Structure formats: C-alpha cells, structure tokens
Amino acid sequence: MRKYFISLLVICICGLCFAATKEEQIKQGIAYHDSAQVNGKEDVLLCQELLFPYIEKDMIARAYYGSAVTIEASFYENTDPIKALSLLEKGSAFIDSAVKADTENEVLRFLRIVNGISVSQDSPLKRYGIIKNDVDWFENNKIDFSAEENAQLYYSIALFYLAANDIDSALYALDDCIATASSCEWVEKAKDLLRRYEE
DSSP, X not given: OHHHHHHHHXXXXXXXXXXXXXXXXXXXXXXXXXXXXXXXXXXXXXXXHHHGGGTTTOHHHHHHHHHHHHHHHHTTTTTXXXXXXXXXXXXXXXXXXXHHHSTTOHHHHHHHHHHHHHHHHHSSOXXXXXXXHHHHHHHHSOOOOOHHHHHHHHHHHHHHHHHTTOHHHHHHHHHHHHHTOOOSHHHHHHHHHHHHHHO
C-alpha cells in the first residue's frame, strides 16, 4: 500500500513539473515570437521549436506557432516567393484552426487580427474577410486588455476599416487608439495616420 502511495506521489509531482514546464515553454515561445520581428529568423525558429509540442492541445500555442510561421515567410519573400506564400498559408491555417477550436478566446482573436492585418498589407495573401469576423466579435464583446494591447487592437481595426474603405469607422478606431493614452508605437502611428486624413 505504501509503495502505491509513493508511486502516486511521484506521478503527481511529475505531472506538476510537466505542467510548469509546458507553461514556461509556451511563455518563452511567445516571447521569442514577439522579438522575432526585431531579432530575425533565429527567434522565429526557437519560437516554433518551443511551441510545436503543444500545438495539438493548447490553442494559444497553436495560434502563436502559426503566427511564427507567417513571420518566417517574410524572410523568403525576396529569395523564394513561392515558399513564402506557402508558409503564409500554412501559418494562417494554424491560426484559423485555433480560433475555430476556441471561438470565445479573445487572445486568439486579437492575434488573428494583428497577424492578419500584417499579412494582408505585406503579401499577396489577403485576410480581410477572416479579420472581419474578429472585428465584429470585438465590437460585440467589449474586451479590455492593457493600454498598449488596446492601442494595438484599435490601430489594427482602423487599418482593417481603411482597407474596407470605411473611413468613418477607421477614424473612430484611430481615436479609440489614441484615447488609450499608451506611450506605445501604435498610438504614435495612429496620430500620424489621423493627421494625414485630417489634412
């Protein structure tokens, strides 16, 4: 009996260690994702390596993995455009399947808007039809992130509306971005964009 309890205790401890390791690896993977635009391909590949073991069961890991694949595509756009487009489609499919699996997860929808705007502006793959679902979702579900995240969300929504030629909605989103009073780049970009439309 005592041997059984010791075995059970060891299993529980191993399970807790695995959970902590998984959480830490996903957190580290997301950090590499966020630094990849600045630090380049090495961070993208590290992100993918850390997140890949969890993409079937953890939708946050799946979506960030997909986003990292789309970032990887940008490194091939000049040397191998066919590979770049293939990576964009593959990465976007990971993000879409994560959102489909957990439709009420605001982090997944936030990531899809931000990633989708970037992909749509910088590549032949246009994601505006998909992004519209997320813009509508956020307008129906008043989610409050940090000031910087709110600013990035509103700025991305403004870019979506500009692409849809809905200038009034874009201007409202730019105002919302600036109203976050965040000292981040998104507010500065929103101010610059607003000035251009006011001239």
